[in-house]
Amino acid sequence: MSIEIRHISKQFGSFRALDDVSLDIASGELIALLGPSGCGKTTLLRIIAGLETPDAGSIHFSGADTTGVHVRERGVGFVFQHYALFRHMTVFDNVAFGLRMKPRRERPSEAAIRAKVMELLSLVQLDWIADRYPGQLSGGQRQRIALARALAVEPKVLLLDEPFGALDAKVRKELRRWLRRLHDELHVTSIFVTHDQEEALEVADRVVVINQGRIEQQGTPQQVWDNPASPFVYGFLGDVNLFKGRARDGRIHLDDGLQLDSPEEAAAEGTEAFAYVRPHELDVQRYSPGQALDAQGRPSGLVAQLERAIVVGPLARLELVPDGANQSADNAHPASLIEAHIPAQQFYDMGLREGETLVVTPRRARVFLDYAAGI
Numbered sequence: 001m002s003i004e005i006r007h008i009s010k011q012f013g014s015f016r017a018l019d020d021v022s023l024d025i026a027s028g029e030l031i032a033l034l035g036p037s038g039c040g041k042t043t044l045l046r047i048i049a050g051l052e053t054p055d056a057g058s059i060h061f062s063g064a065d066t067t068g069v070h071v072r073e074r075g076v077g078f079v080f081q082h083y084a085l086f087r088h089m090t091v092f093d094n095v096a097f098g099l100r101m102k103p104r105r106e107r108p109s110e111a112a113i114r115a116k117v118m119e120l121l122s123l124v125q126l127d128w129i130a131d132r133y134p135g136q137l138s139g140g141q142r143q144r145i146a147l148a149r150a151l152a153v154e155p156k157v158l159l160l161d162e163p164f165g166a167l168d169a170k171v172r173k174e175l176r177r178w179l180r181r182l183h184d185e186l187h188v189t190s191i192f193v194t195h196d197q198e199e200a201l202e203v204a205d206r207v208v209v210i211n212q213g214r215i216e217q218q219g220t221p222q223q224v225w226d227n228p229a230s231p232f233v234y235g236f237l238g239d240v241n242l243f244k245g246r247a248r249d250g251r252i253h254l255d256d257g258l259q260l261d262s263p264e265e266a267a268a269e270g271t272e273a274f275a276y277v278r279p280h281e282l283d284v285q286r287y288s289p290g291q292a293l294d295a296q297g298r299p300s301g302l303v304a305q306l307e308r309a310i311v312v313g314p315l316a317r318l319e320l321v322p323d324g325a326n327q328s329a330d331n332a333h334p335a336s337l338i339e340a341h342i343p344a345q346q347f348y349d350m351g352l353r354e355g356e357t358l359v360v361t362p363r364r365a366r367v368f369l370d371y372a373a374g375i
């Protein structure tokens, strides 16, 4: 079943939680709604479910307007972060609940219910705990049972609101891989709400980034990661270094003296510019006098002190303080920390020490012009 979201707006008092949101979700797709706390993800999910009424706009399931359809009639399954299972019922009875509550003429026989529940429990790989009570399960097992219960009534749409939010990092990782495999088997149109970018990028076919009640960007995980549409998305999808500067003579002059190519649209002289560089996009070399200049005598990199190095596993995270001597005279901004990520092996091979002077050079930068830095 496809879902079409058309111009949805929602206010709570004077607060605008959703502002003209439109989105098409294809049948069988797994979409992640990603954004910071309070951006409106849950409100959108609740409107799709029919638990909340929009002030404006409409929701269509496979082309049919469902705006006035009651939540019970929408064929939606839910899994929430704290969707408590019935504590006094066994795992089996929890999963069977929705089937047993069906009107008599739609209700399967007890034998058919048993077969269906056991099939679902084996799908979530928990058929061996059918007789246990929720209090005897781990958090991850409980969420898998909650998912089996949601799937029992064969929903046309599955809505998951931070389903793994309360679990520890390792279990979360296992469960999201498991959810992805399950989705590949079942192909139920699913919407997954999370504020965790790694989770969204790993699980979803398509990621929809929401900020302050509006969609900032949508695309495959690769598309949004490679080409963030705004400073907000850039900052939200991972660590980033922000360098400020101005457009001059067709190039971007950073406050640190470094020059970058201007973005495609011609930058008006003097326009404020923000260059975003991910920590792994910085080359790091040991400094020697004169080395940080290009053939025209312009800085080719930023001279900075290695203040701290954190080496964990295969990665060395370097915290660098830009060298004031290399900054242009009109620099009004205080030096901020630069973070560079290099392979741990390179760190050891170079024999880097805290306190040394290094040169960092962006291999790639994304420049946004005259744009309030959204991070």
Ligand SMILES: Nc1ncnc2c1ncn2[C@@H]1O[C@H](COP(=O)(O)OP(=O)(O)OP(=O)(O)O)[C@@H](O)[C@H]1O
Pocket: 012, 013, 015, 017, 035, 036, 037, 038, 039, 040, 041, 042, 043, 044, 195
């Ligand atoms: N019933 C309500 N009454 C008043 N304000 C509300 C109500 N529901 C949500 N809000 C506000 O609307 C905004 C969006 O809330 P929503 O729950 O959709 O955010 P979210 O992106 O899901 O955040 P989180 O990740 O923290 O759950 C928040 O500022 C919230 O305080």
